[in-house]
Every structure is written in C-alpha cells, then in structure tokens.
Amino acid sequence: MSHDSLHIRVASARDALGIFNLIQEHHEDLIGRPLGDITENIDRFVVAVVDGELVGCAAYNILPEAGDPLKASLEIRSVAVKKEWRGRGVGKGLLDEVFRRTAGYGIRNAIVLTFAPDFFGGLGFREVPKTTIMHKIYMGCMNCTRQANPFTCPEVAMVKQLADVTPQ
Ligand SMILES: CC(C)(COP(=O)(O)OP(=O)(O)OC[C@H]1O[C@@H](n2cnc3c(N)ncnc32)[C@H](O)[C@@H]1OP(=O)(O)O)[C@@H](O)C(=O)NCCC(=O)NCCS
Numbered sequence: 417m418s419h420d421s422l423h424i425r426v427a428s429a430r431d432a433l434g435i436f437n438l439i440q441e442h443h444e445d446l447i448g449r450p451l452g453d454i455t456e457n458i459d460r461f462v463v464a465v466v467d468g469e470l471v472g473c474a475a476y477n478i479l480p481e482a483g484d485p486l487k488a489s490l491e492i493r494s495v496a497v498k499k500e501w502r503g504r505g506v507g508k509g510l511l512d513e514v515f516r517r518t519a520g521y522g523i524r525n526a527i528v529l530t531f532a533p534d535f536f537g538g539l540g541f542r543e544v545p546k547t548t549i550m551h552k553i554y555m556g557c558m559n560c561t562r563q564a565n566p567f568t569c570p571e572v573a574m575v576k577q578l579a580d581v582t583p584q
Contacts, residue, residue, distance in 0.1 A: 424509045426517070427461035427473070434470035435461060435494075442496045445531050447560070449494060462513045464497070464506045472497040474510035476518060479527070479551050490518055490578065491552060492528040492536075511539055519581045526576045527552055533572040541574035549573050 427435065432455045439446050439454075454461070457475065464472035475494040481487035492514065497506045515526070527549050528536055537543075546553060546567055557566035 421467050422471075422504075422506065422509075423465045424462060424506075424513045425465070427458050427463045429455060429458055431461070431463050431470060431473075432458055435463065435473045438470060438473055438496050438498070439494055441498075446494055446496060447556075447562075461494070462510055462517070464501070464510055466501070471501040472506045472510055474507075474514055476514050478518075478521065478523060479555060481551050486522070486524065488523055489549070489551070489575075490514075490521075490523045490526040491556075492526055495528075495530075495532075507535060508539060515578070519579070522580065524578055524580060526578055528574050529556065529571040530574060531571055533574060536574050536576075539576070541576040544573050544575045546573045549575070 432451060435454050436449070436451045439449055457477075460477060461473055461475045463470055473494060473496055474492065477491040477493060479489045479491045481489070492511065495507060495510060497510075526541070528541060529552065530536055533543060552573075553566050557563070557569070560566070560569075563569040
C-alpha cells in the first residue's frame with residue numbers, strides 16, 4: 417500500500433466512536449448505525465488506521481438462509497474510506513481483511529447492497545436481482561427508514577463466490 421503507516425486490523429471498543437463518526441460522514445451512501453449497535457458488533461468490524469487516525473472501516477454479518485446452514489451468506493456492510501484516503505487501496509485492503517478473517521467459516525458467498533457497484537465489481541462481485549437475496553432484503557431492508565420499497569431502491573445487489581476453505 418502507498419503509505420508506510422497504514423495499518424488494517426480488527427476493531428476494538430476504542431474505535432467505536434470513530435466508526436460511528438465515519439459512518440455518519442457517509443450518511444448518503446451508508447445506512448446509519450447507532451453507537452450501541454457498533455459496540456455490540458465491534459468484533460465484526462475491521463478498521464484502517466494511519467498514524468492513529470481512523471481512515472476507513474468495513475463490517476460483516478453472517479446471514480442465515482432458512483433450513484440450510486450451507487446457504488448462509490457473508491454480508492458486507494458499513495464500508496467507508498475517508499475522502500482524502502480514497503483510491504489508494506484502503507477499501508480493497510479492508511475487504512481483503514474481512515475475507516481473510518472469515519475464510520474458515522464455510523460461507524460460500526458474500527453479498528452486498530451498495531451504491532458503489534464499480535468498486536465491488538472490481539473485487540469480484542457481480543450484480544444479481546434483489547429477489548435472489550431475499551434473506552438480506554427481509555433482515556435489512558424491512559427496517560429501512562429511507563426507502564419504502566427495496567425493489568425500487570437504487571442500491572445494487574451484488575454477490576461474490578467464496579472459496580470453500582472450511583477445516584475438515
Ligand atoms: C467505495 C469506497 C469504500 C472505495 O474505497 P477506496 O479506498 O477508494 O477503494 P480502493 O482504493 O481500495 O479501490 C479498489 C479498486 O476499486 C476501484 N474503485 C474504488 N472506488 C470506486 C468507485 N466508486 N467506482 C469505481 N471504481 C472504484 C479503484 O479504482 C480500485 O481499482 P484498481 O484496483 O483497479 O486500482 C469509497 O469510495 C467510499 O468510502 N465510498 C463512500 C461509501 C460507500 O459508498 N461505501 C460502499 C457501500 S457498502
């Protein structure tokens with residue numbers, strides 16, 4: 417990466433307020449998350465830090481599919497990089513770290529609903545009809561306060577196949 421002191425690591429409780437502020441700064445692109453939700457799920461965040469300053473974050477959830485654990489998905493959420501740090505591989509580094517940390521969980525696909533399809537397309541995601549990720553629509557979009565109808569919402573649904581590296 418282009419800066420020696422850029423460090424991508426798991427988040428700690430000390431990062432929670434910085435993550436909250438970063439997500440707030442990107443309210444046009446990201447669904448807001450209360451500080452309590454971020455803290456409760458701090459183990460599902462990775463952060464990018466430069467000289468002690470938080471410059472990016474990404475989070476994941478595992479979304480089950482009813483009746484079949486092998487159809488669970490890795491949902492990518494809350495991906496943001498500060499404007500002055502964009503275009504330097506920070507976003508890609510955050511996603512790579514999420515995939516590295518979750519590689520042994522036996523999850524076969526990653527999904528995202530995003531306003532940045534070109535970024536995710538470059539990382540191996542492809543657009544799919546929203547009807548193919550109904551578990552995400554039910555668990556996420558049902559509580560959305562911005563759009564009444566997830567099928568007319570401009571966010572793009574994308575999927576990436578993951579390598580199966582489940583320990584035998
Ligand atoms: C999307 C975002 C996280 C990308 O972060 P970034 O650090 O600039 O991305 P990277 O530098 O790692 O880019 C990786 C690749 O994606 C490309 N890319 C990044 N953002 C892109 C965009 N908006 N459109 C097209 N391509 C993009 C880069 O050119 C790069 O390609 P390369 O590897 O061929 O050079 C950042 O622009 C952002 O915070 N956007 C606002 C929040 C948002 O929309 N988040 C996604 C919602 S889930």
